[in-house]
Amino acid sequence: xxxxxxxxxxxxxxxxxxxxxxxxxxxxxxxxxxxxxxxxxxxxxxxxxxxxxxxxxxxxxxxxxxxxxxxxxxxxxxxxxxxxxxxxxxxxxxxxxxxxxxxxxxxxxxxxxxxx
Amino acid sequence: xxxxxxxxxxxxxxxxxxxxxxxxxxxxxxxxxxxxxxxxxxxxxxxxxxxxxxxxxxxxxxxxxxxxxxxxxxxxxxxxxxxxxxxxxxxxxxxxxxxxxxxxxxxxxxxx
Numbered sequence: 456x457x458x459x460x461x462x463x464x465x466x467x468x469x470x471x472x473x474x475x476x477x478x479x480x481x482x483x484x485x486x487x488x489x490x491x492x493x494x495x496x497x498x499x500x501x502x503x504x505x506x507x508x509x510x511x512x513x514x515x516x517x518x519x520x521x522x523x524x525x526x527x528x529x530x531x532x533x534x535x536x537x538x539x540x541x542x543x544x545x546x547x548x549x550x551x552x553x554x555x556x557x558x559x560x561x562x563x564x565x566x567x568x569x570x571x
Numbered sequence: 572x573x574x575x576x577x578x579x580x581x582x583x584x585x586x587x588x589x590x591x592x593x594x595x596x597x598x599x600x601x602x603x604x605x606x607x608x609x610x611x612x613x614x615x616x617x618x619x620x621x622x623x624x625x626x627x628x629x630x631x632x633x634x635x636x637x638x639x640x641x642x643x644x645x646x647x648x649x650x651x652x653x654x655x656x657x658x659x660x661x662x663x664x665x666x667x668x669x670x671x672x673x674x675x676x677x678x679x680x681x682x683x
Contacts, residue, residue, distance in 0.1 A: 499614075558616055559663070
């Protein structure tokens, strides 16, 4: 079964600093990969997704992610963090074939705190 | 304005009571999903439906039931058999394609 690991439960950065959130997945074939952001008490907003093609994916709010098949990783990056980026971030994977087609599997989430 | 709507935003359940959470979408997507969110555990799949009148159990279906009588609607009932129902519940629609998945704003269920 596919799985997603976000090794960092909580990350704190200063405003203006760069950010990298880690995501590792376990899946035999090429997965579909997503990053979502959630503000407290709200639903999930899609930041970006990777299906195929260019392994560097650009998303909304200045975020990008790079798919590295050799490392089974899909890390999220932002060059300069803003205070409004404070939220919880989730990495997710979909099995692109087989009986589990369509179901998202989520990591445990990473809470981002931004210091002024 | 296309989207997915969950109601109510807050719901309180007494011991032994069944409650139903509403999820409606007007994006014309075939597939709909229910997830449960607990702190530090990410989101876990309860039920999903890929077509009207058909649905499948997810990873944590015990104590929950669903129906899919219309394409637009996928209500979730939390039954008295669910012993720990306090959580944040998220409904989603879409799939692994160019349009991806869209989530509702969630329902917070609390046992009183």
